[in-house]
Amino acid sequence: FAVPNVWRDRDETKLYARTVTSSSSAQLPKDAAEALAHGTARAEEAIDMAVAKSLHRSGRFYGLTLLKDAVSPKMVQLMRADSLKLHSQGRLTPSGDPDEPQLSEQYKKYLGSLPVLTILSPQQAADDGLLGLAYGGAFLSGLCAQLSELAGKRLVPGTLQLALYDGEGVAYQIHEDYVPKADYDPENLPEHHRESYKRRVTAILYLQDDWSEELGGAFRAHAVRPKTDTPKPEDVIEVMPEGGSLILFRSDMPHEVLPTYGQRFALSMWCHAA
Numbered sequence: 412f413a414v415p416n417v418w419r420d421r422d423e424t425k426l427y428a429r430t431v432t433s434s435s436s437a438q439l440p441k442d443a444a445e446a447l448a449h450g451t452a453r454a455e456e457a458i459d460m461a462v463a464k465s466l467h468r469s470g471r472f473y474g475l476t477l478l479k480d481a482v483s484p485k486m487v488q489l490m491r492a493d494s495l496k497l498h499s500q501g502r503l504t505p506s507g508d509p510d511e512p513q514l515s516e517q518y519k520k521y522l523g524s525l526p527v528l529t530i531l532s533p534q535q536a537a538d539d540g541l542l543g544l545a546y547g548g549a550f551l552s553g554l555c556a557q558l559s560e561l562a563g564k565r566l567v568p569g570t571l572q573l574a575l576y577d578g579e580g581v582a583y584q585i586h587e588d589y590v591p592k593a594d595y596d597p598e599n600l601p602e603h604h605r606e607s608y609k610r611r612v613t614a615i616l617y618l619q620d621d622w623s624e625e626l627g628g629a630f631r632a633h634a635v636r637p638k639t640d641t642p643k644p645e646d647v648i649e650v651m652p653e654g655g656s657l658i659l660f661r662s663d664m665p666h667e668v669l670p671t672y673g674q675r676f677a678l679s680m681w682c683h684a685a
């Protein structure tokens with residue numbers, strides 16, 4: 412993701428973090444159109460030049476950026492309610508394929524639990540009356556558009572994913588979201604993975620009401636893939652999945668989710684190279 416030289420400013424800040432203030436959309440949306448419009452407006456408010464620069468700065472953590480209160484507590488609550496609704500309807504599955512059966516108790520007992528997920532679009536969420544997820548999807552799509560504008564290099568909204576780590580120690584081992592095209596056979600992957608080579612920026616919005624350290628589930632960023640099970644402290648940064656927090660990073664950064672002992676929802680967007 413080439414950026415103008417002026418941004419290569421040797422900023423070694425490990426984690427750029429800030430709290431987003433003021434919301435143009437403090438009111439709950441009254442209909443689907445308003446949910447989409449408010450989500451887009453919030454992206455324009457939250458993603459400014461400082462965020463775009465942070466995402467492209469040099470340094471070891473691939474532009475890792477944390478925006479707290481990226482979304483208001485009210486909207487987080489609405490998104491969480493929508494997410495719980497989809498979960499109760501059995502729409503979240505390990506591969507994201509709605510027809511795939513849920514994990515059996517036997518599988519969980521022997522192989523452990525997995526995160527469950529669904530792939531959605533802001534418009535589909537709006538059509539289904541899920542105003543919270545319509546807002547969240549529009550926010551994350553708007554974020555890609557906003558970064559595209561500020562970076563002068565085209566990015567488009569890619570895959571939007573809702574995932575649930577439903578306690579029981581569910582984790583996601585170290586990986587990169589970007590996978591070079593030569594490294595996989597898309598035919599054998601679920602549809603939403605087939606375009607992983609286009610991923611440039613990962614944005615993850617957390618939807619918990621409140622979260623505490625005993626519940627685990629930290630997002631752990633790695634400056635380098637560790638050679639042993641215990642990475643050096645200077646090589647990792649952990650972020651708690653607090654509701655309303657948004658993390659952004661370049662999609663080739665190694666990262667993982669530590670074992671989770673509470674219900675942990677995350678709405679993720681991969682901004683693709685256009």
Ligand SMILES: O=C(O)CCC(=O)C(=O)O
Pocket residue numbers: 574583588615629630666667668677679
């Ligand atoms: O939920 C998170 O914090 C990260 C999830 C993740 O890495 C992924 O879905 O690729």
Ligand SMILES: [Fe+2]
Pocket residue numbers: 586587588666
């Ligand atoms: Fe990931």
